[in-house]
Each structure stands twice: as C-alpha cells, then as structure tokens.
Amino acid sequence: MSIFLFRRFLAFLVAFFLTSILIFVLVRVIGGNPATTLLGEYSTPEAVREIEIQLGLDRPIVIQYFEWIINLCSGDLGTSFRSGLEVNYLLASAIPVSISLSIGALIVAVLIGFPLGIISAVKSYRGSGTALDFFSQIGVAMPIFWSGALLSMFFGVRLGLLPTGGWVGWSENYAQSLRHLVLPSIALGIGIGSVITRFVRTAVVEVMRQDYVRTGRAFGMSEYRALFSIGLRNASLPIVTVLGNIVSHLVGGTVITETLFSMPGLSRMILDNVISRDILVVQNLVMIIVVYILIVNFIVDISYFSLDKRLRVK
Amino acid sequence: MSKDLLTVKNYSVSSGSISAVRQVDFKVSENEKLGIVGESGAGKSMLGLSLMGLLPFGWESTGSAELAGRELVSMSEKDLVGIRGRDISMVFQDSLSALNPMKKIGKQLEFAFKHAEVSRSESFDEYILTLMHSLKIDDPELSLQKYPHQLSGGQRQRILIGMAVACNPRLIVADEPTTSVDSVIQRDVLDVLISNVSRLGASLVLITHDLAVVSNYCEKIIVMYAGKIVESGPVVSVMGNPKHPYTKALIGSHISLKHIKSGMSKRLPVIPGMMPAIQAIPTGCAFKTRCGSATAACEVQPPNFLVGERTVSCWHIEDQSE
Amino acid sequence: MSKQDSATESKAILIVENASYEYRAVRKKLISRAVRQSALGNASMTISSGDAIGIVGSSGAGKTTFARILSGQLVPSSGVVSYLGTDLQQMSNENELGFRRGVQYVFQNPRASFDPRLKLGDSLLEPLKSLKILGNHQNIIDQTLIKVGLDISMIDRFSHELSGGQLQRMAIARALVVKPKVLIADEPSSSLDVSVRAQILNLFKDLTDDEDMALILIAHDLAAVAYTTKQIVVFSAGGIVEQGSVSEVLVAPKHKATADLIDASIGI
Incomplete structure (x- = not known):
C-alpha cells in the first residue's frame, strides 16, 4: 500500500513540476513580457522598467520560476495589479x-x-x-x-x-x-x-x-x-x-x-x-486548476486501489 | 436397475429458427456417469447450459427435461435459482474466466456454500477445509486467501469442481472441464472430479470433445453431431464396436500412443470436410455430406434405431450385433 | 539433432548452444533489484535438413520460449543461436534476410494470426514481397495451396469465411510460400476439433517427407507429436531432459517427466 501511494505521490510531484514549468514558459513565450502586457502597447520604457522591478521581472528567469513556486506552495498568490487586492482574498x-x-x-x-x-x-x-x-x-x-x-x-x-x-x-x-x-x-x-x-x-x-x-x-x-x-x-x-x-x-x-x-x-x-491582461494572476489561477485536477486524479488512483483488492496482494 | 434422475425427451434448444440441439432423448440414472461427445458446434455445450437454465439471451429450450420428477423446461427463474447448486450444478470450462477475478477464492467458495444452506455438523471453515482436501489442493488455508490469477490452471479448475460439489447436488454437468489445462494435469483434475462425484453419490454429465476422456471415465456415452444424438449407449459397446459412421470415423481419427507404438507410420484416416454450421444444417441426415456410405435414403432423417442397449441414428447399420 | 556433430555439420541449419532465457519479474519492493526468473536453462539443439523434431512438455516447461529463441523472436540471455554458421546476433542485413526466409513459424490460433481486413491471397503475398522472393508469386502461391490441400479460389476470401482447419492450412501455406529451411509450429492443432486435428497432423506428417526442410512441432499432446515426427525432445522445468527417436522415447523413457507424459496420455 505505502509503496503504491508513494509512487503515485511521486508521479503527482513530477506532473506538478512539469506543468508548472510548461505554464511558466508558455506565459513568457506567448504572453511576452508580463509588464508590457499589463501596461499595453504604448507604454514608455521607463514605466515598463518600473513595473518589472516591482514584480521582480528584472531578475534571472530561473530565480523568478523558483520564487513563483515557493510563493505558490506557501499560499502566496500575489496581488492583482489592477484592483490592488490580494489574489487570496479574491x-x-x-x-x-x-x-x-x-x-x-x-x-x-x-x-x-x-x-x-x-x-x-x-x-x-x-x-x-x-x-x-x-x-x-x-x-x-x-x-x-x-x-x-x-x-x-x-x-x-x-x-x-x-x-x-x-x-x-x-x-x-x-x-x-x-x-x-x-x-x-x-x-x-x-x-x-x-x-x-x-x-x-x-x-x-x-x-x-x-x-x-x-x-x-x-x-x-x-x-x-x-x-x-x-x-x-x-x-x-x-x-x-x-x-x-x-x-x-x-x-x-x-x-x-x-x-x-x-x-x-x-x-x-x-x-x-x-x-x-493581468497575466501573472492568470498564471497563478491556471496553476490552481492544474493542482485541482492532479489532486482529483490522485484520488482516483487511490480509489482504484481500494476497489481492486488484487493490487494489494503481491 | 437404478432409478432415473434426469429424463430428457424430444428436447430442443433454439433461437428463432436456428437450433443448437434438435429433438434429443436421453436418460441419466442415479450414480451414473454419462459422457457427451461432439465437435464444437455439435450443440453439447448449449445442451448443458440449457439444463441449468443459463442459456444466453434469445435462446430457449422446448420439449421435456425432468430432474427427479421436476420439469426444468417450464420452471420459473425463481425456482431455478432454488435448484441451481443444490440439485443441479455445473463445472465450467475456462477456469480463469469462470472465476471472479476480483474476489478471493475463499469468498467465492463461501458463496457457493452459503446460498445452499448446507446442514453441517462441523464448522463452516472445517467443512471448506475438508472439501479443499478432497480437491487435493495443497496448503488450503493459503489458497483460500488468493485471487484466481495467483493459482495454477489445474488448481483453479479444482476450485470450480469444489464449488460445483459444495452443496451435494444430485446432478453435476461438467462442460469441457479440462480443455484449458495440459495433459498431465488433465488426469489429476478428472480424478478429483470423479472421486467427488462418487463421494456424493451424484450423477455426472461430462461434456467433452475428447473420446479418450469419456472412454476412461464414463459408463454411458452420447455422440452428438449437428445438434442430434447420432449414437448412444454403454461406453464399452459404443467405443468397442461403433455403429454410426460418424462415431466410427471419430474413433478412427483419434491418435493414441498405443496406436503409434503398434503401427508406427500408419496414416490416420480423416473425415473429409467439416460439420455444417447450425444455420445451414441440411435436411435428412446431417452427416450425409461427409459420409462414405450415404445413399438416397439419407435424405430422410433416420430415427433412433435400437441395437441392443444403444440407439443409432443411421439407415445403414450393417450388423445388428452388440 | 544427431549426436555426431562432425558428421552432420554440413547439413546443420540451425544450431542452439546452451541457450538460457531469463525474464524480469515484477519488482516487489521500491528499492530492490528486479527479480530475474529463469524460463529456460542451457538448452542445446542442432537442427539439420530433413529433421522432424517434436518438442513436448507440460505448460511452463519452456517449450515456447525455446521455439521463440529458435525463430529469433527472443534473444537468449546467454548462449548462441547460429543459422548456417552465422551467429544471429552478428548477422549482416543480407544474412538476416536469409534467416527470416529460412525460418518460418506457425502459431496456435490461426484466426489471430491473419489480418481480418486482408484477402487471404494478399496475406500470402506479403511474406513473398517483404522477404524479396523472386519468381512468379502467383504460381508459388497456387502450388503451395495445392500442397496444403486448399482450393486455389480461397485466395479471394477473407479469414472469417474459412473454418479453423482451413485457416490453419492457410497459415501453414503462408509459412511455406517462402520455401523455409526450418518450419516451427507451436501447438498448431490444439485449437482445432478432433476430426480436423487429424487432417492437420497428416499434413505435417506429409511435410516431414521433404528432405530439404526441417520441421519442429511443439505440443503438449505427446500422442500428436509422436504420430507426426521422427524424433522427440522432452522439456521439463525449463530444460531439455530427454531426447531420442520416437520409439526410443516411448518404449523406454528415461526421465520422470517423459514417463508422466506417457502416463497422462490416456487412450480410448
């Protein structure tokens, strides 16, 4: 049982990291610079730069990724730029x-x-x-x-x-x-x-x-x-x-x-x-849905285990 | 002369205009072991299932089949549920698919017992263990805790036999109980089946394609071809002196080691062609298209001629000796 | 098969030396080496043209594993299989084509071995094309069908239109069209009916007259093998335990597994 659960949990973690990387990269590649997206096409370079510093976008991309993951895991989903309200509150x-x-x-x-x-x-x-x-x-x-x-x-x-x-x-x-x-x-x-x-x-x-x-x-x-x-x-x-x-x-x-x-x-x-166009919030929300689906699949695996007793015998 | 347990008269199994079993008559006495032999499509499996009332959807039996005085053909599903397992039970062919893959062996055996409410002097577990012993299953406690896929084919087949004999039925129908196991195990399984049938004083209907099995384990034999009984009677006389051309050919094409040891390179005689499909059975004698002695007379279905203790359905019985 | 290797070397087609096969069993613990289980241990055999070898044994004795190693479907964990003197593992492409032509296989269930959507003629044409056989393909197919006792018109049918016996003949024909040097048949008659089984065994018996081809017939039914072949090899618990001519093995069995098989073969 424990081995089975442990393996499933490992699969869960792998899926979590792979999808998080995918979402992170997609947002950067397709969405372009989140700061520019946020401010629109005609924003000044200075304003963009200011937002980048504010959102931490000036730092190396790998550090940005890990910071994002750490924040996600600690439950900090950031602040909506438009409304100024915390995403958690929303x-x-x-x-x-x-x-x-x-x-x-x-x-x-x-x-x-x-x-x-x-x-x-x-x-x-x-x-x-x-x-x-x-x-x-x-x-x-x-x-x-x-x-x-x-x-x-x-x-x-x-x-x-x-x-x-x-x-x-x-x-x-x-x-x-x-x-x-x-x-x-x-x-x-x-x-x-x-x-x-x-x-x-x-x-x-x-x-x-x-x-x-x-x-x-x-x-x-x-x-x-x-x-x-x-x-x-x-x-x-x-x-x-x-x-x-x-x-x-x-x-x-x-x-x-x-x-x-x-x-x-x-x-x-x-x-x-x-x-x-608050793309960083979208990124967080999509990740929440991903986690939700992963959890559901995890539960399905476990119920499989409890329904098919043969899996417990080796 | 022992009493008749099962009396089958003018019995057919059909779906619409298609018949798998066509107007057969036979009897099974108490304590008797009857072998039903035929190739696939001869109708022998449908005959077995129909006696249990377990025909696939759309199929029905007509005529009469009396088990210890009770008519099975018109019996309601409710009454059938009552007699299955207790009065008549069945050993199935493919042990892997015949056992529930998701339940432990013990649980499945338990069900076969519980339902029948066997009166027992010993405790339930003891009873099961005694049975497992009679099935020659090593390490019964451990085996009961296993799932079907963890047992060998021979063990599974013996478990199925155990389920069939669990409630002391009077008639056991075994449908090809050994086709899914190899020859060495086949004999063990058959020995277990026969010893349990004898132990209970039950009667056995053994359905198989293997003439050797019937000739070694049964007293009476029925040879079926295209839904009809072509020859039936005591094993000794039918196997020793077959009268119907199909029985003769079937025995002739059987390979045995004895035959090889004696006449080494002798070629096996074969029956040309194949049995007609049940949708296309010719009128008259169904075997006429493959039969060497067929004549114009064979356009009419031959009746079951009595030759001594046996019946033969053929117009060309040359000698009437036993 | 002969014991005097030197005398028969010129005729030897397929030689198996000390072949073993292990398969990986399911892991039982998370961190542990996969358990290896032996399916075949140190089996050797020399197959020469004209041989008719029957392989018998109860299920799980290693018969099919051995046959699959012979036919190159499985690579032995240890040991060498060589075809016409060349190790199968070190074959050039050209030699490999020769091997694939030279060794053909007939399976137990003919129905599962034909593509139901193809006409049988096309199924028979397939090996001729893929193995680059020269000559008039239609002629080859017609001759082979006659040889196995089928009507030439059958090539326009689909597999579901044939009976089990006819289809098994067709499977044998498909193996024979490329004129193999070794024909391996794994339980070719056990899914067939009694009266048809004799027809198929007679066909194999006829094939043993072909001095240019070796026949390997695998079956659990000792009588069927003894009837059809000239020599018998007995497998038990993953190894060869006895071999000899049919009469030697039947009359004076040396190993218990052989005696058990003879004992189990109940006659009429």
Missing part, C-alpha cells in the same frame, strides 16, 4: 462558488448517470434500453449553453420558479444559494450524467457478459444479486477511471456555466484577469 469568494457548482453538477450527473446506466444495461436487449441509449446520446450531444439557456428560459423566465443567474453567498442565505445552484448544476450535470450513463451501461454490460457471472448464477445467485454483487463491483474500476476524466472535464464546463449564469466563480475570475 479567491476566497470565488472558489466556494466554483466548488458548489462542481459538486452540484456532479450530484446531478451521478443521480442521472448511475441509475439510468444500470437500467439501460439490464434492459440492453429490450426496447426501453435502446430508448435510454437514444436519450443519453442526445444528452451527450447537447451543448451546455443551449441546455442552460432552455432551462433558465423555462424554469426561470416562464415559470419564475428559480433565479436565472447570479449568486448569493452560503453564509448570507443558504436557501438562496441552493436556489441559485439548481439550474446551473442541472445544465452542467445533464451532459456529464449522459456520459456517465453511457459508460456505466457499457461497463456493466461488459461485466455481466463475463463467464464468472454465469458461474455465480450456476450456484444459485439470482440475476439481480449477480448484477449488484458482481456486476457493479467489477464494473466500478472502469467507471472510476471515467469519473476521474469527467471531473477534469468538469472544469471546462464550469467556465461556460459560470459565464452563462453570471456566477462569480474561479472561471469568471480567470476570464476577468485575461481581459485586464
């Missing part, structure tokens, strides 16, 4: 929004995906299975901005049941927060849920086709017992792998959803800073 309000949306969407996705996937697997030879398959195809193909717009038009504008956008902090009024979360979570969750449906279906059908399911049934296991005690358990490995990927993709979906429902989350913050 994040404190943005991250809860993004996490709420991600979790909400995941809950919706899992609630849709697992039951429908299992039903569709059990009925895979029958008409209802095919119908479910058809709807999950539509769900996968439907873009968020379209399903989101439809949802807010119907539930928000037509029925007036739920707010069509914006955000109320959890500490202010959690009931309102929940109400604000419903439509974006569904909009984002439908697509992901459809993907999960399809994967659960395939994984379960594949497992139920295996000889050892027949063996179980030959010794008196009922069809449903076989489905739950063998089918789902053995199908969980491929499903967890897919879930890990889905969570990574969730980040992309969050950007669109936050914009669509004007939610002040992490993606909005990145977008704002891109627009205001």
Whole structure:
C-alpha cells in the first residue's frame, strides 16, 4: 500500500513540476513580457522598467520560476495589479462558488448517470434500453449553453420558479444559494450524467457478459444479486477511471456555466484577469486548476486501489 | 436397475429458427456417469447450459427435461435459482474466466456454500477445509486467501469442481472441464472430479470433445453431431464396436500412443470436410455430406434405431450385433 | 539433432548452444533489484535438413520460449543461436534476410494470426514481397495451396469465411510460400476439433517427407507429436531432459517427466 501511494505521490510531484514549468514558459513565450502586457502597447520604457522591478521581472528567469513556486506552495498568490487586492482574498469568494457548482453538477450527473446506466444495461436487449441509449446520446450531444439557456428560459423566465443567474453567498442565505445552484448544476450535470450513463451501461454490460457471472448464477445467485454483487463491483474500476476524466472535464464546463449564469466563480475570475491582461494572476489561477485536477486524479488512483483488492496482494 | 434422475425427451434448444440441439432423448440414472461427445458446434455445450437454465439471451429450450420428477423446461427463474447448486450444478470450462477475478477464492467458495444452506455438523471453515482436501489442493488455508490469477490452471479448475460439489447436488454437468489445462494435469483434475462425484453419490454429465476422456471415465456415452444424438449407449459397446459412421470415423481419427507404438507410420484416416454450421444444417441426415456410405435414403432423417442397449441414428447399420 | 556433430555439420541449419532465457519479474519492493526468473536453462539443439523434431512438455516447461529463441523472436540471455554458421546476433542485413526466409513459424490460433481486413491471397503475398522472393508469386502461391490441400479460389476470401482447419492450412501455406529451411509450429492443432486435428497432423506428417526442410512441432499432446515426427525432445522445468527417436522415447523413457507424459496420455 505505502509503496503504491508513494509512487503515485511521486508521479503527482513530477506532473506538478512539469506543468508548472510548461505554464511558466508558455506565459513568457506567448504572453511576452508580463509588464508590457499589463501596461499595453504604448507604454514608455521607463514605466515598463518600473513595473518589472516591482514584480521582480528584472531578475534571472530561473530565480523568478523558483520564487513563483515557493510563493505558490506557501499560499502566496500575489496581488492583482489592477484592483490592488490580494489574489487570496479574491479567491476566497470565488472558489466556494466554483466548488458548489462542481459538486452540484456532479450530484446531478451521478443521480442521472448511475441509475439510468444500470437500467439501460439490464434492459440492453429490450426496447426501453435502446430508448435510454437514444436519450443519453442526445444528452451527450447537447451543448451546455443551449441546455442552460432552455432551462433558465423555462424554469426561470416562464415559470419564475428559480433565479436565472447570479449568486448569493452560503453564509448570507443558504436557501438562496441552493436556489441559485439548481439550474446551473442541472445544465452542467445533464451532459456529464449522459456520459456517465453511457459508460456505466457499457461497463456493466461488459461485466455481466463475463463467464464468472454465469458461474455465480450456476450456484444459485439470482440475476439481480449477480448484477449488484458482481456486476457493479467489477464494473466500478472502469467507471472510476471515467469519473476521474469527467471531473477534469468538469472544469471546462464550469467556465461556460459560470459565464452563462453570471456566477462569480474561479472561471469568471480567470476570464476577468485575461481581459485586464493581468497575466501573472492568470498564471497563478491556471496553476490552481492544474493542482485541482492532479489532486482529483490522485484520488482516483487511490480509489482504484481500494476497489481492486488484487493490487494489494503481491 | 437404478432409478432415473434426469429424463430428457424430444428436447430442443433454439433461437428463432436456428437450433443448437434438435429433438434429443436421453436418460441419466442415479450414480451414473454419462459422457457427451461432439465437435464444437455439435450443440453439447448449449445442451448443458440449457439444463441449468443459463442459456444466453434469445435462446430457449422446448420439449421435456425432468430432474427427479421436476420439469426444468417450464420452471420459473425463481425456482431455478432454488435448484441451481443444490440439485443441479455445473463445472465450467475456462477456469480463469469462470472465476471472479476480483474476489478471493475463499469468498467465492463461501458463496457457493452459503446460498445452499448446507446442514453441517462441523464448522463452516472445517467443512471448506475438508472439501479443499478432497480437491487435493495443497496448503488450503493459503489458497483460500488468493485471487484466481495467483493459482495454477489445474488448481483453479479444482476450485470450480469444489464449488460445483459444495452443496451435494444430485446432478453435476461438467462442460469441457479440462480443455484449458495440459495433459498431465488433465488426469489429476478428472480424478478429483470423479472421486467427488462418487463421494456424493451424484450423477455426472461430462461434456467433452475428447473420446479418450469419456472412454476412461464414463459408463454411458452420447455422440452428438449437428445438434442430434447420432449414437448412444454403454461406453464399452459404443467405443468397442461403433455403429454410426460418424462415431466410427471419430474413433478412427483419434491418435493414441498405443496406436503409434503398434503401427508406427500408419496414416490416420480423416473425415473429409467439416460439420455444417447450425444455420445451414441440411435436411435428412446431417452427416450425409461427409459420409462414405450415404445413399438416397439419407435424405430422410433416420430415427433412433435400437441395437441392443444403444440407439443409432443411421439407415445403414450393417450388423445388428452388440 | 544427431549426436555426431562432425558428421552432420554440413547439413546443420540451425544450431542452439546452451541457450538460457531469463525474464524480469515484477519488482516487489521500491528499492530492490528486479527479480530475474529463469524460463529456460542451457538448452542445446542442432537442427539439420530433413529433421522432424517434436518438442513436448507440460505448460511452463519452456517449450515456447525455446521455439521463440529458435525463430529469433527472443534473444537468449546467454548462449548462441547460429543459422548456417552465422551467429544471429552478428548477422549482416543480407544474412538476416536469409534467416527470416529460412525460418518460418506457425502459431496456435490461426484466426489471430491473419489480418481480418486482408484477402487471404494478399496475406500470402506479403511474406513473398517483404522477404524479396523472386519468381512468379502467383504460381508459388497456387502450388503451395495445392500442397496444403486448399482450393486455389480461397485466395479471394477473407479469414472469417474459412473454418479453423482451413485457416490453419492457410497459415501453414503462408509459412511455406517462402520455401523455409526450418518450419516451427507451436501447438498448431490444439485449437482445432478432433476430426480436423487429424487432417492437420497428416499434413505435417506429409511435410516431414521433404528432405530439404526441417520441421519442429511443439505440443503438449505427446500422442500428436509422436504420430507426426521422427524424433522427440522432452522439456521439463525449463530444460531439455530427454531426447531420442520416437520409439526410443516411448518404449523406454528415461526421465520422470517423459514417463508422466506417457502416463497422462490416456487412450480410448
């Protein structure tokens, strides 16, 4: 166990440093001089020089990189040049929004995906299975901005049941927060849920086709017992792998959803800073997302380990 | 004369218009070991699965198959769940795919026991260990803690036998139990199977493509070709004096060391061509296209002629002697 | 195979001297040397034209490892394999082409050894092209198909249209089109049905009449090997434990592994 974890952790560190170097270099190469970017095309050399000193850009690039990493690791994400506010302070309000949306969407996705996937697997030879398959195809193909717009038009504008956008902090009024979360979570969750449906279906059908399911049934296991005690358990490995990927993709979906429902989350913050050309802040925020995805993958690896007991035996 | 345990009459296994097993009749008595021989596609595996009620989706059995007076063909899934493992059980072919790769051997054995609620005088663990002993598995405690991939093919196959005999079933169907192991291990596995069947006083249906296995381990034999029983009867008479041209050819093309030691370079006779696919079985006798003695009469399906204790489905039985 | 190396040296095609093979087992600890496990130890064999050698042994005895070393698919951890007097490891490109022509392999599962998207004729043409065989390719293919008992029209079919037995004949034909000096067949009949198995073994038996080619037949079924070949080599626990003519080995087995194999071969 410990060796396995240690190896995974090493892989995590390697991935962290490689992506950080990549992001750092990309920002320098494509973005050019962050100081010039910040001040615009027509800035004077003196002003640029002043900003460079202020941001530490005059020092050797290797030192800049390590300083950045050390700051990141110690939790110092710098100051937004435009607003003069600490990035940490801005994040404190943005991250809860993004996490709420991600979790909400995941809950919706899992609630849709697992039951429908299992039903569709059990009925895979029958008409209802095919119908479910058809709807999950539509769900996968439907873009968020379209399903989101439809949802807010119907539930928000037509029925007036739920707010069509914006955000109320959890500490202010959690009931309102929940109400604000419903439509974006569904909009984002439908697509992901459809993907999960399809994967659960395939994984379960594949497992139920295996000889050892027949063996179980030959010794008196009922069809449903076989489905739950063998089918789902053995199908969980491929499903967890897919879930890990889905969570990574969730980040992309969050950007669109936050914009669509004007939610002040992490993606909005990145977008704002891109627009205001505060490239060093963007660099930090992107790195946060990278760390988030790496952590999710790390968790997936660990759950793999706890699901597949064979990995523990040598 | 012992009592009949399984009586199969006019029994077919089909999916739509395609039939894997076509109107077969046979009996298995108590304590009897019956071998079903045929090449792949003869329908022998589908016959075995259908008796367990484990046919793949879309396939169904018709006719009658009575196990100790209970009709299996019309039996509900619920009742089938009740008899599987307890009254009828099965040893599967490929031990690696037939065992759940994610569960320890012990857990899988436990399930085969638990469900059947065997009344036991000794403790559960003792019972399992006694069984492991009868399976000739070395170091049983350690083996129970292992996953299927950590055992050898022969050990896995014996574990499958253990699961099949765990609940004292009356009939054990073994579907090619030794095709996935090599010849040295084959004999160990078969010995374990037979000794456990005898220990329980159960009956055995041994499905195999290997004539040698049947002639060494069974009392009765059924030879299947394209879904039909072409010849059946006591092993001694069928193997010693085959009547059906297919049985003759099958025995003739079998290589044995005895044969080699005696006649060294003698060429094996072969059956030309191959068995028709189940979608394209010709009318009349299915073997006529490969048969040396086929005549116009073979356009009509021959009935099962009784010759002494055996049945032969052929229009050209030259001698009627046993 | 003969013990008098000096007498047969002129005819020797493939010589294996003290070949061993070890594979790296999975590491058990983070910081430890990878464990090496031996699959084959010190196996030697001389294969001359006209030989018909059967290799038997239970699974895990090292038969397939040995065959793969013979055919150059595996490089032995120690020991030398030489083809027509040249070490396989020190071959010029030209010699290597000769070796690849000269040693052909037939696998256990014919279905897995054909590209399902190619017509069989094209599958047969492939080795002729890649091994730069001169002559009329169509003629060569036609003659070979007749030799293995297949209809010439089969070249227009795809692999899924043939039965297992027909496809195994096709695989043998594909090995034979380049006129190899050594034909190695690894369990060629064990995935086939009883009645078809005899057909394939008869075909191999016919091939042993070819004095210009050596046949190596690997099988766990002693009877099949004894029927087909002239000499038998018994493998056990990663090494050669006994070898001799079929009658010598069958009548008076010297090693326990041989006796076990004879014992296990149940007759009708």
